[in-house]
Amino acid sequence: EVQLVESGGGLVQPGRSLRLSCAASGFTFDDYAMHWVRQAPGKGLEWVSGISWNSGRIAYADSVKGRFTISRDNAKNSLYLQMNSLRAEDTALYYCAKLSPVSWGQGTMVTVSS
Amino acid sequence: DIQMTQSPSSLSASVGDRVTITCQASQDISNYLNWYQQKPGKAPKLLIYDASNLETGVPSRFSGSGSGTDYSFTISSLQPEDIATYYCQQYDNLPRLTFGPGTKVDIK
Numbered sequence: 001e002v003q004l005v006e007s008g009g010g011l012v013q014p015g016r017s018l019r020l021s022c023a024a025s026g027f028t029f030d031d032y033a034m035h036w037v038r039q040a041p042g043k044g045l046e047w048v049s050g051i052s053w054n055s056g057r058i059a060y061a062d063s064v065k066g067r068f069t070i071s072r073d074n075a076k077n078s079l080y081l082q083m084n085s086l087r088a089e090d091t092a093l094y095y096c097a098k099l100s101p102v103s104w105g106q107g108t109m110v111t112v113s114s
Numbered sequence: 115d116i117q118m119t120q121s122p123s124s125l126s127a128s129v130g131d132r133v134t135i136t137c138q139a140s141q142d143i144s145n146y147l148n149w150y151q152q153k154p155g156k157a158p159k160l161l162i163y164d165a166s167n168l169e170t171g172v173p174s175r176f177s178g179s180g181s182g183t184d185y186s187f188t189i190s191s192l193q194p195e196d197i198a199t200y201y202c203q204q205y206d207n208l209p210r211l212t213f214g215p216g217t218k219v220d221i222k
Contacts, residue, residue, distance in 0.1 A: 033208055033209045035209065035211060037211075037213075044199075044201065044213065044214075044215050044216040045150075045152075045158065045201055045203075045213040045216070046213065047210070047211040047212060047213060050208065050209025050210060050211060051209055052208070052209050057208075057209050058209065059209050059210040062115075095157060099148075099205055099208075100163075101163075102148065102160040102163065102169075104157040104158060105157070106157055107157060
């Protein structure tokens with residue numbers, strides 16, 4: 001069974017940093033591109049960042065470019081999102097996801113507030 | 115970047131009604147389109163992939179069609195359990211994705 005389990009969320013002050021992790025199991029992790037998608041409270045889904053299977057292609061939403069860094073460790077079947085210079089508008093539930101076939105984690109909540 | 119527009123933003127229909135949602139991409143996305151259902155407090159659930167393929171286990175009242183830049187999603191007979199928000203998502207230029215803004219479906 002495919003499982004994606006996010007961790008690392010929490011309450012953080014504006015301007016501070018946080019690192020999210022996604023532990024993958026049940027599939028060959030290094031065969032797939034991986035993504036981070038977020039959803040602010042009461043809002044729609046927003047793609048944040050994606051990384052190819054070998055980290056050779058990486059993309060970011062304009063809203064996080066220059067502040068967030070996606071990475072992966074295929075030996076550890078893990079995906080990461082380093083979030084720096086956090087803002088109130090980064091408050092959201094952050095999901096780890098893969099496509100083809102599609103799987104999503106249950107998300108980890110990030111709250112940016114003083 | 116590919117932009118996705120989705121309409122309507124919300125709709126209210128009766129049980130048994132046919133419901134259609136449309137999604138338009140800013141450029142040809144070659145049928146690389148998913149449709150998701152999301153209920154409150156839950157992760158999105160894939161219903162349709164590659165624009166028109168029904169995900170395993172999804173009821174046949176859900177369907178998708180379209181090509182190029184224009185796509186549609188239909189619930190042939192709305193059921194009470196279909197109350198949710200529906201999103202389209204393009205994946206034509208991986209690893210970049212784009213979601214539509216969503217359509218909230220209610221029962222009248």
